Amino acid sequence: MANRLAILWALVVLAVGVHQVSFWRGAHLDTDVLALLPEDEQAPEVDAATRRLADEAGRQVVLLVGAKDWTAAQQAADAATQALGQSGDVLEPAVVDTSALDQAVDFYRPYRDRLLTPSQRQWLTRATPDELGGTALMKLYQPAGAQLTDWNVDPLGLWPDWWQARAAETSARPRDGRLWLSGEGREWVLLTWKSKVSAFALGDGARVTAAVERARSRVETAVPGGRLVAAGVPLYAEAAAAQASWEMSTIGFGSLAAVLLLVWLTFRSLRPILLVGVSLLLGCAVALTVTALLFDRVHLLTLVFGSSLVGVAEDYGFHYFAARQGKAPSERGPVMRSLLPGMALALITSVVAYLALGVAPFPGLRQMAVFSAAGLTAAFLTVVCWFPSLDRGALPVTAFSERFSASITRWPRVTSTRGWWLTGAGLAVLVAVGLFRLKPQDDLRQLQGAPPNLIADQRELGRLLGLPSPAQFFLVEGDSDEQVLAREAALKQRLDPLVTQKVFAGYRAVSDWLPSEAQQREDAALSARAEAQAVAAVAASTGEAPTRAAFAQTPLTPSRFLAGPAASAIRQQWLGTLGARQYSVLMLRGLNDPKVLPRLEAVAQGLEGIRWVDKTAEISGLLGRYRRIMGGLIAAGYIAVLLTLMARFGRQAWRAWLPSVLGTLLTLALFGWVGAPLQLFTVLGLVLLLGMGVDYGIFLLEHPGDGSAWLAVALAGVSTLLSFGLLALSATPALRSFGLAMLLGEVTIWILTPCFRLPTRKATP
Amino acid sequence: MKPLVLVACLLMGLSAHAADLVKDVRARLVDAPLVRGKFEQKKTVAGFKKPLVSKGDFLLARDQGVLWNTRTPFASTLTLTRKSLSAEQGAGGAAYHLDSTKEPALAAMNELLFALLAGDVATLQQRFKVEGALVGPTGWKLELTPTDAGLARVFKHIRMEGDGYVRQVHLEETRGDSSVILFDALAQTPPPDATEAGRLGK
Numbered sequence: 001m002a003n004r005l006a007i008l009w010a011l012v013v014l015a016v017g018v019h020q021v022s023f024w025r026g027a028h029l030d031t032d033v034l035a036l037l038p039e040d041e042q043a044p045e046v047d048a049a050t051r052r053l054a055d056e057a058g059r060q061v062v063l064l065v066g067a068k069d070w071t072a073a074q075q076a077a078d079a080a081t082q083a084l085g086q087s088g089d090v091l092e093p094a095v096v097d098t099s100a101l102d103q104a105v106d107f108y109r110p111y112r113d114r115l116l117t118p119s120q121r122q123w124l125t126r127a128t129p130d131e132l133g134g135t136a137l138m139k140l141y142q143p144a145g146a147q148l149t150d151w152n153v154d155p156l157g158l159w160p161d162w163w164q165a166r167a168a169e170t171s172a173r174p175r176d177g178r179l180w181l182s183g184e185g186r187e188w189v190l191l192t193w194k195s196k197v198s199a200f201a202l203g204d205g206a207r208v209t210a211a212v213e214r215a216r217s218r219v220e221t222a223v224p225g226g227r228l229v230a231a232g233v234p235l236y237a238e239a240a241a242a243q244a245s246w247e248m249s250t251i252g253f254g255s256l257a258a259v260l261l262l263v264w265l266t267f268r269s270l271r272p273i274l275l276v277g278v279s280l281l282l283g284c285a286v287a288l289t290v291t292a293l294l295f296d297r298v299h300l301l302t303l304v305f306g307s308s309l310v311g312v313a314e315d316y317g318f319h320y321f322a323a324r325q326g327k328a329p330s331e332r333g334p335v336m337r338s339l340l341p342g343m344a345l346a347l348i349t350s351v352v353a354y355l356a357l358g359v360a361p362f363p364g365l366r367q368m369a370v371f372s373a374a375g376l377t378a379a380f381l382t383v384v385c386w387f388p389s390l391d392r393g394a395l396p397v398t399a400f401s402e403r404f405s406a407s408i409t410r411w412p413r414v415t416s417t418r419g420w421w422l423t424g425a426g427l428a429v430l431v432a433v434g435l436f437r438l439k440p441q442d443d444l445r446q447l448q449g450a451p452p453n454l455i456a457d458q459r460e461l462g463r464l465l466g467l468p469s470p471a472q473f474f475l476v477e478g479d480s481d482e483q484v485l486a487r488e489a490a491l492k493q494r495l496d497p498l499v500t501q502k503v504f505a506g507y508r509a510v511s512d513w514l515p516s517e518a519q520q521r522e523d524a525a526l527s528a529r530a531e532a533q534a535v536a537a538v539a540a541s542t543g544e545a546p547t548r549a550a551f552a553q554t555p556l557t558p559s560r561f562l563a564g565p566a567a568s569a570i571r572q573q574w575l576g577t578l579g580a581r582q583y584s585v586l587m588l589r590g591l592n593d594p595k596v597l598p599r600l601e602a603v604a605q606g607l608e609g610i611r612w613v614d615k616t617a618e619i620s621g622l623l624g625r626y627r628r629i630m631g632g633l634i635a636a637g638y639i640a641v642l643l644t645l646m647a648r649f650g651r652q653a654w655r656a657w658l659p660s661v662l663g664t665l666l667t668l669a670l671f672g673w674v675g676a677p678l679q680l681f682t683v684l685g686l687v688l689l690l691g692m693g694v695d696y697g698i699f700l701l702e703h704p705g706d707g708s709a710w711l712a713v714a715l716a717g718v719s720t721l722l723s724f725g726l727l728a729l730s731a732t733p734a735l736r737s738f739g740l741a742m743l744l745g746e747v748t749i750w751i752l753t754p755c756f757r758l759p760t761r762k763a764t765p
Numbered sequence: 766m767k768p769l770v771l772v773a774c775l776l777m778g779l780s781a782h783a784a785d786l787v788k789d790v791r792a793r794l795v796d797a798p799l800v801r802g803k804f805e806q807k808k809t810v811a812g813f814k815k816p817l818v819s820k821g822d823f824l825l826a827r828d829q830g831v832l833w834n835t836r837t838p839f840a841s842t843l844t845l846t847r848k849s850l851s852a853e854q855g856a857g858g859a860a861y862h863l864d865s866t867k868e869p870a871l872a873a874m875n876e877l878l879f880a881l882l883a884g885d886v887a888t889l890q891q892r893f894k895v896e897g898a899l900v901g902p903t904g905w906k907l908e909l910t911p912t913d914a915g916l917a918r919v920f921k922h923i924r925m926e927g928d929g930y931v932r933q934v935h936l937e938e939t940r941g942d943s944s945v946i947l948f949d950a951l952a953q954t955p956p957p958d959a960t961e962a963g964r965l966g967k
Contacts, residue, residue: 134841
């Protein structure tokens with residue numbers, strides 16, 4: 001039976017090995033922070049919009065090179081371009097096609113009569129024939145001007161204004177053959193480059209970042225006060241990869257080294273080291289395989305979090321060897337059988353706790369939960385199925401383990417004395433005050449682990465360029481393209497007054513580039529009437545018979561627009577058909593003050609098919625909601641665990657239970673005392689603590705007075721502590737908070753558990 | 766971020782042939798902070814059989830701007846400053862105003878017009894290939910060809926003639942329209958009156 005299990009497990013391991021080879025060949029690792037964010041099950045179109053807007057940037061690296069004056073800025077830009085050009089293997093300049101503009105003008109020319117700005121529409125509606133005629137004459141007789149087209153195509157000179165309004169969607173302007181903008185005390189040149197490296201690989205080195213940094217130092221030496229601001233997905237991806245690989249090796253190898261050292265100290269034999277190593281290796285491999293099979297892409301943060309598994313999965317191996325030490329090889333089977341109930345119970349509580357992390361609808365969190373649960377189970381199975389067969393030969397008790405096993409008798413034990421009651425009361429006050437000072441925080445930023453300088457650059461760039469916000473926008477929905485465009489127009493009418501009041505800088509809407517057919521008809525009629533009057537006035541004044549040009553017979557349709565050269569500016573906002581309905585996104589620029597968001601939200605009210613989307617608020621709300629839900633889950637979990645323990649240990653169950661409760665409370669109190677915020681991830685750490693902290697109590701109750709159980713608990717505690725302690729070094733605030741909660745909780749539980757052990761006389765059955 | 770400003774593509778190019786010609790022409794031009802005079806403009810526009818002729822007077826104040834007052838065939842004023850371009854027609858109430866501080870393309874267009882009227886060859890040289898010759902003891906002739914694609918989109922050639930002042934400017938647009946502007950009765954006085962100063966101060 002035991003052998004059959006061992007062979008079965010070997011087959012599973014073999015399959016996992018095969019999968020691992022193929023996995024690492026074409027590693028599908030995800031660095032995108034968005035992938036960690038919760039899916040919105042009720043509104044897949046909101047997700048589609050968010051992802052579309054995020055994908056837009058893709059491989060682009062956008063740089064602003066600035067200096068005190070325009071001449072210096074141009075010099076600095078040349079220096080940057082030269083430096084970037086030297087990294088031709090990773091970066092190439094994004095092609096600025098000068099003919100694109102001519103193509104767009106030619107494309108739109110037949111539709112010129114139906115492209116009007118809101119103010120032109122107003123003016124044409126109320127202008128008198130005299131005013132129209134006068135304007136046409138003035139523009140006709142003006143000494144020189146940059147017309148886009150012949151006079152008879154645009155007798156009132158309306159078209160340049162329309163283009164001007166489109167150009168106002170960004171603050172960059174062509175100047176001396178470059179893209180220029182002015183702001184924050186500097187003149188800037190805009191440069192756009194593209195990363196040539198498509199898929200990133202761990203340990204590939206941050207080559208794009210290095211090239212940008214070279215350009216930065218070149219700019220700073222080229223001109224005094226020179227400055228380079230850069231942003232782009234490739235930079236984030238590289239930073240994330242570099243950080244993740246550093247963290248994975250620190251946490252993974254750090255805890256591995258500690259585990260192996262502890263095993264060596266305790267058993268002074270190579271066999272335990274090898275076998276514990278094998279159980280850890282298989283745990284990690286199985287974890288990765290299961291995760292990769294269940295999810296399309298494995299996220300980097302999963303691997304970072306997963307490296308803490310090393311410190312947890314070794315528990316079962318420790319327990320086996322601690323119990324087996326000093327016993328004859330023939331007793332291996334009975335030893336394992338006597339350990340099995342406690343180990344299984346411990347595994348179940350831990351796995352349940354890990355899986356409870358996946359209750360929150362955060363895909364990243366679910367990956368971490370699956371990864372850890374699978375890894376833990378695999379390590380457990382390896383110990384149970386393989387260790388008795390592989391662990392042949394003697395394993396004498398070492399002096400270290402003997403001394404340590406005996407130390408349990410000297411550990412303080414809580415009894416009903418005055419001193420202990422006073423200590424308890426003092427502790428209760430400290431905990432109460434700490435809990436009172438605890439401040440919750442559900443800020444989205446806890447998920448963002450990018451280096452602060454990257455974030456600062458991104459913000460500055462967005463501010464200078466007036467880029468639209470990717471997190472707050474209006475989602476427009478309709479039965480048809482026409483309805484979507486018409487609804488956009490209705491929304492814009494309500495937004496225009498807010499733009500005038502400078503609540504925000506402006507918007508970008510598809511309907512500005514492609515008005516609805518109804519709008520096109522209306523505007524074409526309006527301009528036809530006004531321009532006929534203007535042409536008549538010019539004819540009367542000049543004594544000639546000029547005629548207004550003819551325009552396209554049919555309206556500009558979405559399909560024709562999307563196939564045309566002008567669509568690239570706006571394509572990512574046109575979501576097209578999702579399900580049975582059409583969607584588009586209306587983006588907002590210059591949204592710097594969170595206080596105005598409620599006013600924007602109010603705009604959508606009463607407008608059919610318009611939804612205000614605030615991803616930041618939505619996710620923060622979700623983080624808060626799940627922080628409370630998980631908090632409730634912890635309370636319920638402790639009651640469930642107490643009932644489970646009572647079923648096995650009866651009236652002594654509290655001895656395994658209370659240390660974890662106290663550890664949780666002390667951890668929370670410490671967070672309160674040091675002013676660390678209570679986040680969803682802190683609470684998740686406590687959930688896991690519930691599952692693992694109870695294990696120690698279970699083992700001590702399961703094997704009362706047995707020094708080897710204490711030895712195993714101590715070893716397990718130290719290594720778990722170390723791996724989660726190392727997680728507290730992570731650059732991702734969420735993981736750091738998680739690690740810190742685990743670290744503090746583990747330490748207190750580890751110290752407290754033996755204090756609540758059974759009195760010695762009861763211990764000997 | 767797309768290069769959408771059409772109007773905007775009229776600039777750039779930094780060719781600096783410090784030719785002797787330029788130096789000689791500059792030496793022949795009067796260095797005046799203010800020039801007043803009359804103009805006659807003949808504009809040939811597609812769709813019109815005869816040239817469109819307009820007449821009026823102008824004032825060029827260095828570092829301030831240009832006032833361009835058309836008297837016939839109808840009265841209108843054009844004010845060009847470093848900051849804006851505005852036009853008004855007396856009778857019909859037609860008017861428009863463009864702010865050039867935020868649009869370098871418009872600012873560049875203004876700068877070009879200044880330079881043409883003032884005969885500021887040094888500025889023109891930054892954007893055009895300058896060819897030409899001295900004429901007689903006091904005159905000169907220049908032919909300007911845009912050196913960059915943006916400006917070439919608008920102008921094929923600009924020809925200028927003059928002596929102490931610019932006497933004639935001939936603008937040939939790429940699309941076929943063209944204008945000839947003749948200047949006359951040029952003087953350096955009187956200084957701007959209150960109305961003129963007010964318009965220039967805008």
